Amino acid sequence: MTIVLITLGFSAILAFVLGAALGFFKEKFKVERDPKIDEVRNALPGVNCGGCGYPGCDGYAEAVAAGDAPVTKCAPGGKAVSDALAALMGVNASAEDTVAVLLCQGTKDVAPAKGQYVGVPTCRAAKLSTGGTKLCSYGCMGFGDCTKVCMFDALHMGDDGLPHVDYEKCTGCGMCVKECPQQILGSVPRARLGSVVVCSNRAVVKATVMKSCKVGCIKCEACVRACPEQCISMVNGIPVTDYSKCTSCGICVQKCPTKCYKLLETDIMGKVVIKEPVSV
Amino acid sequence: MNLGTIFLASLLVENVVLMRFLALCSYVGMTSSVGQSVGMGFAVTFVTVLATAATWPIYHFILVPLGLEFLQILVFILVIASLVQLVEFYLKKNVPGLYAAMGIYLPLITTNCAILAVTFDNITKNYNLIQSIVYAVGVSAGYLLAMVLLAGVRDRIKTSPVPKFLQGTPILFVATGLITVAFMGFAGMIK
Numbered sequence: 001m002t003i004v005l006i007t008l009g010f011s012a013i014l015a016f017v018l019g020a021a022l023g024f025f026k027e028k029f030k031v032e033r034d035p036k037i038d039e040v041r042n043a044l045p046g047v048n049c050g051g052c053g054y055p056g057c058d059g060y061a062e063a064v065a066a067g068d069a070p071v072t073k074c075a076p077g078g079k080a081v082s083d084a085l086a087a088l089m090g091v092n093a094s095a096e097d098t099v100a101v102l103l104c105q106g107t108k109d110v111a112p113a114k115g116q117y118v119g120v121p122t123c124r125a126a127k128l129s130t131g132g133t134k135l136c137s138y139g140c141m142g143f144g145d146c147t148k149v150c151m152f153d154a155l156h157m158g159d160d161g162l163p164h165v166d167y168e169k170c171t172g173c174g175m176c177v178k179e180c181p182q183q184i185l186g187s188v189p190r191a192r193l194g195s196v197v198v199c200s201n202r203a204v205v206k207a208t209v210m211k212s213c214k215v216g217c218i219k220c221e222a223c224v225r226a227c228p229e230q231c232i233s234m235v236n237g238i239p240v241t242d243y244s245k246c247t248s249c250g251i252c253v254q255k256c257p258t259k260c261y262k263l264l265e266t267d268i269m270g271k272v273v274i275k276e277p278v279s280v
Numbered sequence: 281m282n283l284g285t286i287f288l289a290s291l292l293v294e295n296v297v298l299m300r301f302l303a304l305c306s307y308v309g310m311t312s313s314v315g316q317s318v319g320m321g322f323a324v325t326f327v328t329v330l331a332t333a334a335t336w337p338i339y340h341f342i343l344v345p346l347g348l349e350f351l352q353i354l355v356f357i358l359v360i361a362s363l364v365q366l367v368e369f370y371l372k373k374n375v376p377g378l379y380a381a382m383g384i385y386l387p388l389i390t391t392n393c394a395i396l397a398v399t400f401d402n403i404t405k406n407y408n409l410i411q412s413i414v415y416a417v418g419v420s421a422g423y424l425l426a427m428v429l430l431a432g433v434r435d436r437i438k439t440s441p442v443p444k445f446l447q448g449t450p451i452l453f454v455a456t457g458l459i460t461v462a463f464m465g466f467a468g469m470i471k
Contacts, residue, residue, distance in 0.1 A: 006346055014355060018362040025366050029373035120441055 036065040036088065043084040045077045049151045051173030064089065071095075076152075076171035078190075097190040098172030100146075100155070100165055101268055103200045104184045105260060106139035107160035110214040127181035135212035138201045140184060146176035167268075192264055194246035195232075195253060197223075199260040202237035217260050223252035283414045285470055286407075290418030292466040296394045297426035298459055299467075303394035307427060308452055310385070317431040321424030323385040325417065328395045330367065331360045332416040335399040336409050356399050357391070364390045394423055429459055 041061035052073035054060040063069035064085060071085035072095035082095035117133045119125055123145040126133050133141045142161035154169035155176055163176075177185045184200040199217040201209050209216040223239050224232045231245035232252060239252075239261075253261045262268055294300060297307050303324075310320040335356050343349055368386045371379040389395065398419050402412040433455045442451050 003347065007348060007351060010342075010346060010348055010351070011354070014358060018358055022362055022365055025369050029369040031372050120439065125439070 034065050037061050039088055040064045040085060043077075043081060043088060044074055045081060047076050047151065047171075049076055049171075049173045049175060051075045051175050075173040075187075078172070098174070098187045099167055099170040099190050100172060100174070100176050100185050101188045101196070101198075101264075102140065102163060102165060102184060103186050103196075103198055104138075104140040104162065104182075105198050105215045106134060106136055106213050107162055108142075109160070111136050111139050111212065111216075124181045132182070136201055136203075136209070136216060137212075138182060138184065138203070139213060139216075140182060145179050145181070146185060149175040149179045151175065188264065192243060193248050194243045194265075195223075195241050195248065195250070195261050195263050196268070197239050197241075197260055198262050198268075199258075200238065204237050215258050215260055217256075218258055220257060222255045222257065223261055226251050226255040283411065286411055286415050287418040287421075289470045290415050291422045291425070292463065293470050295422040295426060295463055295466075296397065296419045297423055298456070298463045300397070302397050303392055303423060306388055306392060307423075307430065307456075308449060310388070311427055311431040311434055311452075314428060314431040314435070317427035318424070320385045320388070321420070321427045324389055324392060324394065324423050325420035327360075327364055327367070327386070327389050327392075328398050328416045328420040329413060330363060331356075331395050331399055332402060332412050333409075334359055334363055336402055336412050339403055352400070352403065356396060360395060360399070361390045394419065426459070430456060433459070 038061075041058060044057040044061060046057050048056040050056065052060045052069070052075070054063055054069065054073075060069060060073065064071055067089070070093065071089055071091060072082045072093050074081045074085070074095070075098060077084075077095075078097035079095055082093060086093050111134050113133050114135045115133075117126055117130060119129050121143050123141050123143045126141050126143060131137055132139070140162050142157065142163075144157045144163060146163050147155040147157055151173070152169050152171050154166040154171070155163050156166070158164045172187060172190070174187050177183075177187050182200070188196070197217055199213075199215065201213065201216040203209050203212075204219060206218045206220070209218045217238060219234070219237060221234060221239070224234060228249065228251060229245045229247055231242040232239050233242070234240070241252075248263055248265065250263055253263055253267075255261075290296070296302050297304065306320060306324075311317045338355065338359060339349075339352060343352060343355065348355075364386055368379075371386075398416050401407075401419075402415060405415075407415055430452065434452065437451055437455065446454065
């Protein structure tokens with residue numbers, strides 16, 4: 001019986017001493033923490049995607065509260081969060097809601113591979129070892145590195161060999177944009193209207209493009225000439241739209257001989273994701 | 281047993297991870313990069329030595345006189361967990377640099393079974409305080425060694441075509457098994 005009492009007494013004393021010591025030292029070694037960090041952290045979505053480049057939402061909150069990071073870095077939160085952060089930090093800034101758009105239509109049928117690739121099945125390895133598995137060295141290789149980094153289940157490899165973005169789930173965090181070794185995923189503001197070239201082939205020789213992909217931009221510049229607003233210009237071998245002038249008239253979409261011009265609002269963001277490439 | 285023998289035996293012959301298969305959770309979890317594994321290894325070393333220095337006197341000067349040896353699991357877990365917490369508070373306040381480098385691993389260590397095993401071993405092997413501390417350093421150095429070895433192997437695995445059914449944790453255990461086989465070469469070195 002005594003041993004039971006001793007045990008009970010000892011356990012109680014031990015628990016009390018340790019508890020008191022912890023409580024005491026917690027107060028004694030208390031670190032003053034900027035309450036702003038918690039406010040900023042509460043305004044963030046808390047998905048810890050890492051798209052901002054900081055270790056999770058906590059890391060970003062600390063950086064924002066310390067004034068080291070801009071308030072517009074949180075892509076999943078978009079405009080709402082950046083506005084909230086701007087209000088907290090007393091700055092004027094606002095981020096746009098963005099989504100990722102694949103700037104390539106080179107499905108398996110229209111953009112042939114240049115040979116059989118048997119190495120490590122990731123885009124990065126294929127790019128490093130062979131410079132791209134397709135005849136078009138700019139196009140999507142289809143190993144799905146982007147789908148592996150997507151935390152929001154918004155990117156899936158289709159049977160056509162291209163990743164498909166689920167625009168309802170995409171938060172625009174940009175992890176896939178950073179991951180793609182071909183750099184053919186673009187961050188596009190969700191609200192943007194206008195035309196876009198869904199091709200990233202920068203080879204300047206028309207014949208090279210035509211041989212490697214049936215839906216590639218062949219640099220004919222028909223779009224540049226056709227645009228009534230003159231808002232299209234060639235930049236590094238790819239026509240680029242000036243969205244301050246584009247009226248979404250759709251003339252460039254009609255004029256493009258290889259059908260690589262698309263309208264963002266109807267062809268990409270709409271339910272019809274990217275129209276089936278028309279064989280030429 | 282002299283101190284050198286204790287140290288070598290706990291470091292290599294009875295490596296805590298590779299020969300006794302303790303602390304596998306943090307071993308697999310914290311080895312995704314060499315830097316991280318070194319940080320974790322040093323944090324474990326620090327806490328193990330501290331825990332040994334705290335639990336050995338508690339056992340011999342409190343539990344034994346009171347006849348409460350059977351309480352050692354409960355008491356040791358409580359003491360180690362509280363101790364780690366205290367150290368965390370202290371580092372956060374007074375040595376922020378060390379806290380940033382090591383502190384993030386401390387909560388993970390609170391219930392690390394390698395540390396608990398060391399404190400129990402010290403009792404069952406009848407070590408005195410000096411021997412216990414040398415043993416603690418040896419075991420945690422062995423843990424650090426195993427962590428760094430696996431972290432290095434993992435760097436290589438990342439770029440290797442691993443068969444689908446072995447991807448992820450399974451290939452790590454296969455790799456661990458192979459390192460263990462290599463460590464079996466040390467068996468019999470100390471008798």
